[in-house]
Amino acid sequence: MFKMTSSPHTHSSNLTARFMLWVIAAMLPAIAVQLYYFGVGVLIQIVLAASFAYALELLVTLLRRKPIFFYVADFSVILTALILAVAIPPYAPYWIILIGTFCAVILGKHVYGGLGQNPFNPAMVGYVVLLISFPLQMTSWMPPISLLHEPPTWNDAISLIFNDLSSDGYSLLQLVGTIDGISQATPLDSIKSGLHNQQSLNNILHSPIFSHGRWGNFLGNGWWQLNLAFLLGGLLLLWKKIIHWQIPIALLLSLTLLSAANWLLAPQLALNPLAQLLSGATMFCAFFIATDPVTASITPKGKLVFGALVGFLIYIIRYYGNYPDAVAFAILLANISVPLIDHYTRPRVYGYRVNNLNK
Structure with a gap:
């Protein structure tokens, strides 16, 4: 009489689309900050990633003979493309974002x-493939455009991304080379490279990439503002109950405690906790990447364990690993652990003894 199917019994792409749109809206302040500090290359990368991701989603949906509108209208692939686009250097070659988007959508999802x-996490799958395969292009960040004698125009940005040269025939390295002592690397990368070359942390923090701007002496111009923008968007998601508080709080607390302990024990080799929280992709990870409802833990206690594990892995890889920022690797390693975390943190079912749950 009735068709028996496995739960869940209610399916709606509208709920997923609403969730995705709120997350996209919460990312807008950070995108605005990136545009202000790094120029229009950010928008070009977003357009490339979103359009290619949408085309891939449509193609796979057709090949799988699924209802096109239902699967394409949930905006999940747009969010994946957006996360990947803002994570890569704004003036990376166009094929970088296309390869990363393909790996994220096809290898990470479908x-x-x-x-x-x-x-x-699909976006982190694409990012890790790019970081391992093309380390030079993935670490070639332009310094804030306010430091450049001639900030790139729309024509320059398009030409740099598609031809590796500006409209005047200059490469990205040549454009950056007009600024004495400015590295294309991120602040975390500059610190790791400097310490590896036997430089003192104090001397590294007084280099031009850190000394520009009011707070630049320990965060690098643009990076702390970007993290605050992601924090603002994350608080919006918490207020709208799009994400739960356990993962971001546990992640930030874990990272803070580890960085504080190391900073107190070896202040000449470790950044202070505030610098760790407001540099790299810390806030981006805490509120937008680690909280992915599909790949994160689903139990209340499991969310705390998952967030703390991500924060632990971020700091361990940042301090001891070869990569300056460890968000993508930390997320993927924690994703592997989710089934185990959920198994040992699942809530007790009312009316059953604990040992019965394990039978």
Whole structure:
């Protein structure tokens, strides 16, 4: 009489679309900060990633003979593309974002069956593939455009991304080379490279990339503002109950405690906790990446364990690893642990003894 199917019994792309649109809206302040400090290359990367991701989603949906509107209208692939686009250097070659988007959408999502079935964060899958395969292009960040004698125009940005040269025939390295002592690397990368070359932390923090701007002496111009923008967007998501508080709080607390302990023990080799929280992709990870409902833990206690694990991995890889910022690797390693975390943190079912749950 009735068709029996497995739960959940209610399906709606509208709920998913609403969730995704709120997350996209919460990212707008950070995108605005990136535009202000790094120029219009950010927008070009977003357009490239979103359009290619949408085309891939449409193609896979057709090949799988699924309802096109239902699967394409949830905006999940747009959010994946947006996260990946703002994570890469704004003037990276166009093929970088296309390869990363392909890996994120196809290898990170659809090979597992699509949204809701992927064990790994798709955007981080694409980012890790790019970081391992093309380390030079993925670490070539332009310093804030306010430091450049001639900030790139729209024509320059398009030409740099598609031809590796500005409209005047200058490469990105040549444009940056007009500023004495400014590195294309991020502040975390500059610190790790400097310490590896036997420089003192104090001398590194007084280099031009850190000394420009009121707060630049320990955060690098643009990076602390970007993290505050992601924090603002994350608070909006918490207020709208789009995400839960356990993962970001546990992640930030874990990272703070580890960085504080190391800073107190070896202040000449470690950044202070505030610098760790407001540099790299810390806030981006805490509120927008680690909180992915598909790949993160789903139990209340598990969310705390998952967030703390991500914060722990971020600091360990930042301090001891070869990569200056460890968000992507930390997320993927924590994703592997989610089934185990959920198994040991699942709530007790009322009316059953604990040992019965394990039978």
